[in-house]
Amino acid sequence: MTGQPLLSVRGLTRDFRGFRAVDGVDLDVTAGSVHALVGPNGAGKTTLFNLLTGFLRPSGGRIALDGRDVTGLPPERMAQLGVARSFQITSLFPRLSAREHLELALQSGSGLGWRFWRSAKLLRRYRNRTEELLELVGLGAHADTTADVLAYGRKRALELAIALALEPKVLLLDEPTAGMGLEDVDRTVDLIGRVRDGRTVVLVEHNMSVVGRVADRVTVLRAGRVLVEGTYQEVRVDERVISAYLGTAATGVDDVAR
Amino acid sequence: MTERSRVVTPEVAAGAGASASASAERSAERPAERPARPPSVLGAVAGAPTWFRYALLAVGLGVALWLPNGLYPTVAVDIACWALFAVSVDLLLGFTGLLSFGHAAFWGTSAYVTGLVAIHAGAPFPVAVLGGALAAAALAAPIGYLAVRRTGIYFAMVTLAFAQMVYYVANEWRSVTRGENGLQGVPRELAGLDLTDEYYFYYAALPIVLAGLFAAWRIVNSPFGRVLVGIRDNPARARALGYPVHRYKLTVFVLSGFIAGLGGGLFAVGHRFVALDVLHWTTSGKAVIMVVLGGIGTLWGGLLGAAVLVRLEDWLSFSGFDTIGLVTGGIFVLVVLLFRRGIWGSVAALAQRLAAGRRRDS
Numbered sequence: 001m002t003g004q005p006l007l008s009v010r011g012l013t014r015d016f017r018g019f020r021a022v023d024g025v026d027l028d029v030t031a032g033s034v035h036a037l038v039g040p041n042g043a044g045k046t047t048l049f050n051l052l053t054g055f056l057r058p059s060g061g062r063i064a065l066d067g068r069d070v071t072g073l074p075p076e077r078m079a080q081l082g083v084a085r086s087f088q089i090t091s092l093f094p095r096l097s098a099r100e101h102l103e104l105a106l107q108s109g110s111g112l113g114w115r116f117w118r119s120a121k122l123l124r125r126y127r128n129r130t131e132e133l134l135e136l137v138g139l140g141a142h143a144d145t146t147a148d149v150l151a152y153g154r155k156r157a158l159e160l161a162i163a164l165a166l167e168p169k170v171l172l173l174d175e176p177t178a179g180m181g182l183e184d185v186d187r188t189v190d191l192i193g194r195v196r197d198g199r200t201v202v203l204v205e206h207n208m209s210v211v212g213r214v215a216d217r218v219t220v221l222r223a224g225r226v227l228v229e230g231t232y233q234e235v236r237v238d239e240r241v242i243s244a245y246l247g248t249a250a251t252g253v254d255d256v257a258r
Numbered sequence: 259m260t261e262r263s264r265v266v267t268p269e270v271a272a273g274a275g276a277s278a279s280a281s282a283e284r285s286a287e288r289p290a291e292r293p294a295r296p297p298s299v300l301g302a303v304a305g306a307p308t309w310f311r312y313a314l315l316a317v318g319l320g321v322a323l324w325l326p327n328g329l330y331p332t333v334a335v336d337i338a339c340w341a342l343f344a345v346s347v348d349l350l351l352g353f354t355g356l357l358s359f360g361h362a363a364f365w366g367t368s369a370y371v372t373g374l375v376a377i378h379a380g381a382p383f384p385v386a387v388l389g390g391a392l393a394a395a396a397l398a399a400p401i402g403y404l405a406v407r408r409t410g411i412y413f414a415m416v417t418l419a420f421a422q423m424v425y426y427v428a429n430e431w432r433s434v435t436r437g438e439n440g441l442q443g444v445p446r447e448l449a450g451l452d453l454t455d456e457y458y459f460y461y462a463a464l465p466i467v468l469a470g471l472f473a474a475w476r477i478v479n480s481p482f483g484r485v486l487v488g489i490r491d492n493p494a495r496a497r498a499l500g501y502p503v504h505r506y507k508l509t510v511f512v513l514s515g516f517i518a519g520l521g522g523g524l525f526a527v528g529h530r531f532v533a534l535d536v537l538h539w540t541t542s543g544k545a546v547i548m549v550v551l552g553g554i555g556t557l558w559g560g561l562l563g564a565a566v567l568v569r570l571e572d573w574l575s576f577s578g579f580d581t582i583g584l585v586t587g588g589i590f591v592l593v594v595l596l597f598r599r600g601i602w603g604s605v606a607a608l609a610q611r612l613a614a615g616r617r618r619d620s
Contacts, residue, residue, distance in 0.1 A: 104485065
């Protein structure tokens with residue numbers, strides 16, 4: 001399994017009206033690894049993320065998933081092929097309960113969604129799996145709470161749960177700790193540690209201490225290009241990375257960006 | 259009801275999840291302290307106990323059976339037809355988040371096709387109505403295919419534009435539609451029964467109406483309906499979960515066209531006459547007004563809106579009032595400004611508030 005790139009990107013480029021947000025990015029995500037994308041604001045992380053999940057079409061380059069060319073497929077096809085994502089700004093269904101979120105995610109691959117003549121009670125078949133996933137992310141007590149009244153940290157946990165419900169080959173997390181207090185950040189790091197077993201995770205993250213704790217590989221982006229790729233230990237002392245973040249300074253990035 | 263809950267900050271809502279003050283804050287929301295039954299996508303009756311829903315259904319059926327005894331039977335037939343039409347619009351507006359402003363195309367096409375089948379083939383009226391509804395669904399496929407690529411006001415405009423095209427085609431195609439004279443003498447044939455009396459025709463038509471309403475209820479409460487609500491609330495998220503949003507919207511658009519067609523076909527047989535105004539844009543508008551008046555996203559609201567509006571229009575025209583549009587338009591504006599949830603939604607919210615209050619006291 002090791003050394004085999006599950007997600008392979010070559011020369012990926014995206015232009016917005018003359019502005020090149022992502023510029024010839026090469027990226028290999030090894031199966032079973034946690035791969036972080038970091039970089040200063042405007043480095044193209046979120047654009048790259050949207051390209052990988054089909055929400056944007058690339059202007060050039062190739063994306064391969066498990067050896068299959070998936071360049072330019074729409075988001076629903078990417079999801080069906082095993083690329084699940086969370087959103088930077090929490091993106092849920094405000095009037096559905098946590099349980100209904102998971103049922104909606106779990107029925108996605110089954111074709112059940114087309115059965116307009118059947119009762120929604122059919123979804124009870126997902127009860128056990130729903131409970132399992134809610135327990136996993138710590139929402140066991142909130143199964144019947146609608147998403148709009150969940151606390152922020154719990155909304156993020158629910159996001160993660162519905163992404164996991166898709167049984168993805170690759171799980172893409174867009175700033176999973178954005179806007180969180182320290183306590184929630186710790187809980188999320190624990191959570192990522194728990195769900196990464198047997199899964200491949202790509203995450204965009206600003207918080208370098210989070211990156212240091214969860215990531216096996218780190219790709220640093222700057223102005224749409226790959227600046228450095230390596231382990232966290234390699235990257236954090238790299239001169240180019242430090243200057244990208246700070247102009248020029250002598251400290252390690254994690255001491256400042258924390 | 260999202261309006262109210264958005265005001266509640268997540269911290270407050272979560273920290274005081276079970277406390278009485280928080281539940282008072284979001285009394286319109288299903289209270290969090292009763293997790294016994296999952297909340298339904300049918301927002302307005304979500305908090306109601308099961309027995310209450312059955313009671314509601316019983317009352318609804320009772321009213322449907324009694325209707326032509328309490329009202330002029332012609333009005334009762336009209337209410338039944340418009341109820342189907344309004345529910346078909348609510349399926350899109352309330353459960354998928356699509357405002358169709360061109361549903362007269364399906365109502366009217368079905369009315370014409372039903373009339374033509376009944377006149378030329380002498381088919382029993384249920385067969386003619388089914389034919390009309392299938393024709394409406396067939397028309398909904400290409401229109402929907404192009405319209406679902408747009409959202410919001412653009413979707414409304416595209417549907418309106420297509421409906422206007424259908425209107426002009428019907429106006430010009432006089433050899434078939436008889437232009438402004440309309441189709442006259444649409445027969446009410448059914449197994450040799452004498453249905454000339456509106457009173458008996460109402461009961462002959464009722465099974466079709468109830469079947470159409472049941473279909474709408476089933477669609478909303480199916481796995482498919484769950485996906486629709488997901489698409490309504492957050493289309494990007496639905497796509498990220500692997501749902502092809504356009505195809506779902508197209509499917510519900512066609513289903514909605516079919517149900518609107520059932521109503522339009524019965525309307526043609528009920529009036530024994532099909533005139534061009536079944537395709538007019540004001541007909542589309544009237545269905546939307548009914549849904550808004552009754553309560554968007556409740557299904558029951560469509561029935562209520564149809565009953566209120568048809569009865570009101572009948573009363574106004576009977577009283578010799580000749581600017582009916584002014585009254586219905588005025589009511590529409592009032593509802594939009596003061597009772598955003600419509601009649602059904604407002605009553606349901608009030609009932610939930612009272613129920614929540616009672617629980618706190620005890």
